[in-house]
Amino acid sequence: MGRGIYSAAAALGALAVATGASGAGSATPGVTPTSIVIGGTIPLSGVASAYQTVGKGAAAYFRYVNDHGGVFHRKITYLIKDDQYDPSQTIQKTRELVEQDHVFAIFNSLGTEQNQATRPYLNAQGVPQLFVASGAGTWGKDYKQWPWTIGYQPNYLAEGTIYGRYIAKTAPKSKIGVLYQSDGYGNELLAGLKRGLGKKAKLIVSKQSYDATDSDVQSQIAKLKAAHANTMMLFSTPLFTIQAYNYSRKLGWRPKVYVNAVSSASNIMGIATNATDKKQTEGSISIVFLKDPTDPRWKNDPGIKLYRSIMKKYKGVQPNDVYNVYGMSVAHTFVEALKKAGRSPTRTSIMKAVTHLNVHNDPFLLPGIVVRTTATDRFPLDQARLERYHNGRWVSFGGLFRIR
Amino acid sequence: MRRALGMSLWVAMVSAGLAVFLFLPHFVSDFHSRDLAQAGAFFIAIIGLDLLTGYTGQISLGHGALMAIGGYTTAALIVHEHWRDVWTIPLAGIAAGIVGFVVGLPALRLSGLYLALATFALAVAMPSLIKKFSGLTGGSQGLQFLESSPSQVTGLSGKVTVFGHTMTQNHFLYYLTWSIGIVGLGVAWLVVRGRGGRTFRSVRDSEIAAVSSGVNLAWTKTFAFALSGVYAGVAGALYAIQTEIVNPLSFTVSISILLLVGAVVGGLGSLSGLVLGALFVEYLPTLSTHVSTREGVPDFIYGAAIIVVMILLPTGAGGLLRRLARPLTTWLYTRP
Numbered sequence: 120m121g122r123g124i125y126s127a128a129a130a131l132g133a134l135a136v137a138t139g140a141s142g143a144g145s146a147t148p149g150v151t152p153t154s155i156v157i158g159g160t161i162p163l164s165g166v167a168s169a170y171q172t173v174g175k176g177a178a179a180y181f182r183y184v185n186d187h188g189g190v191f192h193r194k195i196t197y198l199i200k201d202d203q204y205d206p207s208q209t210i211q212k213t214r215e216l217v218e219q220d221h222v223f224a225i226f227n228s229l230g231t232e233q234n235q236a237t238r239p240y241l242n243a244q245g246v247p248q249l250f251v252a253s254g255a256g257t258w259g260k261d262y263k264q265w266p267w268t269i270g271y272q273p274n275y276l277a278e279g280t281i282y283g284r285y286i287a288k289t290a291p292k293s294k295i296g297v298l299y300q301s302d303g304y305g306n307e308l309l310a311g312l313k314r315g316l317g318k319k320a321k322l323i324v325s326k327q328s329y330d331a332t333d334s335d336v337q338s339q340i341a342k343l344k345a346a347h348a349n350t351m352m353l354f355s356t357p358l359f360t361i362q363a364y365n366y367s368r369k370l371g372w373r374p375k376v377y378v379n380a381v382s383s384a385s386n387i388m389g390i391a392t393n394a395t396d397k398k399q400t401e402g403s404i405s406i407v408f409l410k411d412p413t414d415p416r417w418k419n420d421p422g423i424k425l426y427r428s429i430m431k432k433y434k435g436v437q438p439n440d441v442y443n444v445y446g447m448s449v450a451h452t453f454v455e456a457l458k459k460a461g462r463s464p465t466r467t468s469i470m471k472a473v474t475h476l477n478v479h480n481d482p483f484l485l486p487g488i489v490v491r492t493t494a495t496d497r498f499p500l501d502q503a504r505l506e507r508y509h510n511g512r513w514v515s516f517g518g519l520f521r522i523r
Numbered sequence: 524m525r526r527a528l529g530m531s532l533w534v535a536m537v538s539a540g541l542a543v544f545l546f547l548p549h550f551v552s553d554f555h556s557r558d559l560a561q562a563g564a565f566f567i568a569i570i571g572l573d574l575l576t577g578y579t580g581q582i583s584l585g586h587g588a589l590m591a592i593g594g595y596t597t598a599a600l601i602v603h604e605h606w607r608d609v610w611t612i613p614l615a616g617i618a619a620g621i622v623g624f625v626v627g628l629p630a631l632r633l634s635g636l637y638l639a640l641a642t643f644a645l646a647v648a649m650p651s652l653i654k655k656f657s658g659l660t661g662g663s664q665g666l667q668f669l670e671s672s673p674s675q676v677t678g679l680s681g682k683v684t685v686f687g688h689t690m691t692q693n694h695f696l697y698y699l700t701w702s703i704g705i706v707g708l709g710v711a712w713l714v715v716r717g718r719g720g721r722t723f724r725s726v727r728d729s730e731i732a733a734v735s736s737g738v739n740l741a742w743t744k745t746f747a748f749a750l751s752g753v754y755a756g757v758a759g760a761l762y763a764i765q766t767e768i769v770n771p772l773s774f775t776v777s778i779s780i781l782l783l784v785g786a787v788v789g790g791l792g793s794l795s796g797l798v799l800g801a802l803f804v805e806y807l808p809t810l811s812t813h814v815s816t817r818e819g820v821p822d823f824i825y826g827a828a829i830i831v832v833m834i835l836l837p838t839g840a841g842g843l844l845r846r847l848a849r850p851l852t853t854w855l856y857t858r859p
Contacts, residue, residue, distance in 0.1 A: 203772075205770070205772040205773075206664075206665065206667075206768055206770060206772075207665075207766045207768045207769070207770060207772065207773045210766055210767055210768055211766060214554065214557070215554065218552075218553065218554035218557075218693075219552065219554040219555075232664055235667075236667055236768055239669050240669060240767075301662070301663065302663070302664055330654060330662075330663045331663060332650065332654075332663055332771060332772060
């Protein structure tokens with residue numbers, strides 16, 4: 120740590136100049152013989168705070184792993200910073216994690232714009248940006264430009280394609296109205312929908328966008344209804360999804376609803392049902408890749424039993440919230456990657472590990488789903504099933520399919 | 524004799540302040556100098572607000588909007604015109620100064636609370652206005668300039684070379700911001716110490732008395748608004764350069780209120796305590812989360828701290844400094 124000579128130009132207003140910077144340490148940041156420090160940003164408050172359990176579920180799983188000896192006797196410390204879903208705060212908080220807390224890697228940071236904002240910085244610094252909590256295609260696609268970045272969940276374009284294909288096949292006379300968030304996330308789902316509809320893309324009678332910073336989507340829903348749509352696509356985050364159900368009921372409008380996976384958690388649907396009535400949410404369709412803790416099918420499933428015991432022991436919040444399950448799944452994958460990265464993990468070896476995943480035993484994913492990556496295939500999760508909301512809960516139907 | 528002593532004390536204090544400015548980054552972590560740089564941006568905006576609200580008596584709850592003008596000017600010039608980031612700062616100041624001048628026009632008819640509400644409306648409307656002109660401003664996604672221009676002074680390398688000396692980016696931002704801040708403080712001092720300051724204060728204390736003494740009310744008010752806007756614009760530009768991104772969420776109503784809090788804590792109508800006001804605004808939110816991160820607790824502590832400061836220091840940090848120094852100044856400047 121060679122501290123250089125500080126020379127200063129003292130004239131008022133002149134820039135002082137300092138030479139000398141701390142030399143780069145040879146040890147891997149964030150890794151000691153007994154601990155490993157990672158961190159990420161999660162909207163604990165603000166418009167997208169419904170996603171906070173994505174971080175809290177992961178944190179609970181790490182505590183469980185730590186109490187069972189950690190990984191190679193290292194305890195995992197997972198620092199969560201609140202960025203309020205504001206990309207400028209994501210940058211600051213991420214810098215803080217890297218430069219002040221000296222994290223080994225950024226893990227599970229949430230949001231498309233948010234992670235795009237920090238990606239150039241993290242890649243320039245050579246800090247792994249692991250399992251980005253966003254379904255944008257860019258995390259898996261653009262690895263040549265951004266080698267230190269990888270996503271996790273099924274991507275939005277593929278999800279939209281599935282809905283499009285399903286509609287084209289099962290209801291080719293639909294009149295589709297789309298509500299979508301006017302950013303990368305909403306646009307990718309919309310593009311996927313068009314791709315899936317193929318020649319039937321003209322079934323879309325109205326597209327209404329909203330802004331993540333808007334207060335409500337009342338006028339958008341009214342316009343969809345006015346366009347005589349009988350099918351509504353909700354490519355929106357939880358708050359706006361609930362509003363969409365609510366406003367359509369107020370307008371006396373009951374379309375067939377397709378709700379994207381980021382808002383189809385049972386607790387969100389429960390709120391939407393309570394805010395309206397059973398008929399409004401009945402028959403909604405979504406995709407699923409996680410075990411839903413409210414689904415009675417999994418009542419005696421070892422994965423959900425483990426989930427419940429972790430939630431109980433580490434005082435998790437909202438145990439019926441499927442985003443907790445998501446958090447545990449991504450944490451499980453990180454632990455598996457860390458085991459693969461060897462006894463003395465480095466940033467290079469963890470990147471190698473996360474791009475050579477083949478995890479069959481994730482207890483939180485639907486049976487049969489494999490977390491698989493290769494150096495050129497960087498979509499860890501690319502399998503899902505369709506599900507239908509019936510009598511207040513999701514029922515999956517059809518087989519497991521690969522979404523691309 | 525005592526005058527000479529007073530002068531040398533004054534010089535000593537200024538040099539001590541400069542020494543703190545020069546060497547502070549070397550006593551804190553590299554990342555921390557980035558926090559300090561952000562406090563510096565607040566400092567500049569607060570000086571401007573103090574000139575307007577503290578000296579001229581025009582309450583503004585819309586300074587966040589003026590900062591937004593500065594920040595977006597900088598971002599747009601970098602992203603669309605590929606300017607070097609530091610050279611956009613003067614232009615950002617001028618742009619916000621012009622907007623400040625225009626905002627000052629209603630101030631000729633409105634006063635007190637009504638003016639505060641009018642400026643507040645500007646702050647509330649600004650995020651929507653920004654989204655409206657999405658071609659220029661990037662809409663709700665904002666403009667990010669880290670990616671688009673790797674040759675920038677605050678580029679990705681983490682190092683900046685100025686006049687042949689290389690320093691870390693965080694140190695550079697600190698020195699850049701606080702150098703401008705010190706120049707800004709000097710300019711403000713020159714403005715308020717003589718006739719200008721008397722004019723400002725006369726408008727604040729009684730408009731009728733000021734007019735009957737020959738003060739041009741319209742000119743004084745709009746000039747104060749424009750000058751204050753220049754400070755806010757420069758602050759907004761620096762803030763944007765530090766965060767490397769601007770979006771509508773960067774400049775919300777809360778930043779306008781935060782600046783007023785900073786000016787009040789620093790001491791309205793004096794310049795000496797404004798640094799403390801800026802540090803208060805920068806660090807209290809973080810400090811309050813250290814007490815407890817439970818929901819609502821940091822906000823509560825933050826609010827309570829402001830109330831406590833207001834009860835104990837009704838004239839702000841500037842007033843406290845004045846009170847502490849009074850025995851000394853009285854001794855120095857009264858003839859025996």
